[in-house]
Amino acid sequence: MRPIVEFCASNMHNGSDVTMKRLEQDPSLDVIEYGCLGNCGQCYMEPYALVNGEIVAASDADELYELIMAKIKELETAFDFDL
Template identity: 55%
Template sequence: MNPIVEFCISNMAKGGDYVYNQLENDPEVDVLEYGCLQNCGLCSSGLYALVNGDIVEGESPDDLLQNIYAHIEETWIF
């Protein structure tokens, strides 16, 4: 079982699509896209994704990608 990273389609339009595509190429991560993740305030203010249900944010797409991998490393039980 792999860690699950979920994206809101509206947030992907702000740069999250780059992160989504990078993670989609990683066989160790399962990536899902939803129409809405019910975090509209967070979504409107910046980049974020849900990693195994936890909110992970980033200032830029590269920062978000780095923070996602860091969160997985810190919390995932292999």
């Protein structure tokens, strides 16, 4: 099972578009963009994404990328699967 990373189209103004494009280059991930993820308060304030349904938020696109990769590594360890 590949990790699923979901982005909100309305959050792209916060820099999550940069992170999404970077993650799309990794064939071991399923990267999906939705019109709305239903986290409007979060979406307005900072870049964020959902990693296997869990919110990962950061202060900028680079930090978001690093936190998403850390979450994927955590899931990899917890569920004992390889990417």
